[in-house]
Amino acid sequence: DTAVSQTPKYLVTxxxxxxxxxxxxxxxxxxxxxxxxxxxxxxKIMFSYxxxxxxxxxxxPNRFSPKSPDKAxxxxxxxSLELGDSAVYFCASSQDRLAGGLDTQYFGxxxxxxxx
Amino acid sequence: GQNIDQPTEMTATEGAxxxxxxxxxxxxxxxxxxxxxxxxxxxxxxxxxVLDGLEEKGRFSSFLSRSKGYSYLLLxxxxxxxxxxxxxxxxxxxxxxSYQLTFGKGTKLSVIP
Numbered sequence: 582d583t584a585v586s587q588t589p590k591y592l593v594t595x596x597x598x599x600x601x602x603x604x605x606x607x608x609x610x611x612x613x614x615x616x617x618x619x620x621x622x623x624x625k626i627m628f629s630y631x632x633x634x635x636x637x638x639x640x641x642p643n644r645f646s647p648k649s650p651d652k653a654x655x656x657x658x659x660x661s662l663e664l665g666d667s668a669v670y671f672c673a674s675s676q677d678r679l680a681g682g683l684d685t686q687y688f689g690x691x692x693x694x695x696x697x
Numbered sequence: 698g699q700n701i702d703q704p705t706e707m708t709a710t711e712g713a714x715x716x717x718x719x720x721x722x723x724x725x726x727x728x729x730x731x732x733x734x735x736x737x738x739x740x741x742x743x744x745x746x747v748l749d750g751l752e753e754k755g756r757f758s759s760f761l762s763r764s765k766g767y768s769y770l771l772l773x774x775x776x777x778x779x780x781x782x783x784x785x786x787x788x789x790x791x792x793x794x795s796y797q798l799t800f801g802k803g804t805k806l807s808v809i810p
Contacts, residue, residue, distance in 0.1 A: 622782060624740065624800040636795050671739060682788035682796025683728045683747065688739035 584608050585689035587672050593695045594662055602657045602692045604672030611677035612636075613655035614686065615647060618669045630655050631677060662696045669693050699723040701801035703785050708807045709775055717770045717783050717804045725790030730798065731759050731770045732784040740784055743770070772806075780808045 585606045594600055606613060614637075615627040629637035633649040644660045655672060669691045675684040700722045709715040721729070728747040732740040746752055746761035746768060758771040772779055782803040791797040 621802065622734075622805075623802050624784065626797055626799070629795070629797065637791055637797050639791075682798060683745070685730075685742045685745070686798060688741070690739050 585672060585674055585687050587670075587689040587692050589692060590690060591693050591695075593697065595697055596662055596664060598662050599658070599660045600662060600694070601659070602670055602672075602694075604655050604657070604689055606653055606672075606674040606687070606689075608674055608676070608687065610674040610687075611652060612675045612684070613649065613652070614673040614675075615655065615657050616671040616673060616688075618671060618691070620668070624671070628655075628657075659694075662694075664696050667694055667696045699787065699789055699799040701785055701787060701799060703783075703801045703804045705802070706805045706807070708809060709772075711775055711777060711808055711810050713775050714771065714773050715775060715806065717772075717785075717806065719768045719770070719785030719801060721766050721768070721785070721787045721801075723787050723789035723799065725796070726763065726766075727788040727796060729759075729761055729768045730786040730788070731757075731768075732786060732800075733781050734784060734803065735781045743783075775808050777808050777810070780806060782806070 612631045614629045618624045628647045630649045646658045649655045672689040673686040675686045703719045730745040731743040734740040744759040751760045756773045761768045784803045785801040
């Protein structure tokens with residue numbers, strides 16, 4: 582019984598294409614996140630949603646658009662893919678019980694995106 | 698803004714003890730987390746510190762000094778399976794005024810026989 586799942590696990594595509602990555606959590610958490618981990622393994626927050634509402638939107642090109650149909654799902658759509666978008670994208674979730682961002686985040690297995 | 702520093706790589710011997718240091722500067726600091734990430738896998742939670750002092754969890758312990766902006770992760774009785782990257786992360790205020798987790802670049806630990 583997977584806690585945070587992502588599909589697909591691998592995504593290889595051409596520059597200029599549009600692609601989506603899906604994320605689902607069955608932990609009953611209120612908050613979900615998207616992170617990007619580049620080739621140097623630096624993990625950086627992109628977006629955060631709480632109960633379907635965007636709460637963090639870091640400096641990310643507007644080609645990236647998150648969508649949360651319900652609090653268990655947070656999908657990431659990327660338009661006009663560029664070479665620099667190649668990275669591993671991790672979805673995560675956390676319960677919103679503790680103030681100040683102290684809830685533990687649980688990560689999905691990651692989606693390795695390669696743009697050719 | 699947030700700034701987190703930790704060594705890029707470390708090597709230690711099986712059965713030994715290793716300490717991975719992390720220094721940080723952040724606005725609105727609330728807590729510090731340690732995550733473990735094996736190659737090709739997702740980060741997994743190890744520990745967190747809110748108050749100064751040592752938190753012990755089996756073979757792993759984490760220490761925090763808020764006044765010094767300093768933490769360390771201590772791994773005892775090292776095993777080969779402990780070879781992984783260890784990510785220091787701090788909770789602080791984002792530009793938008795909400796709390797977010799900011800990760801350091803990770804320390805790649807290699808455990809050798």
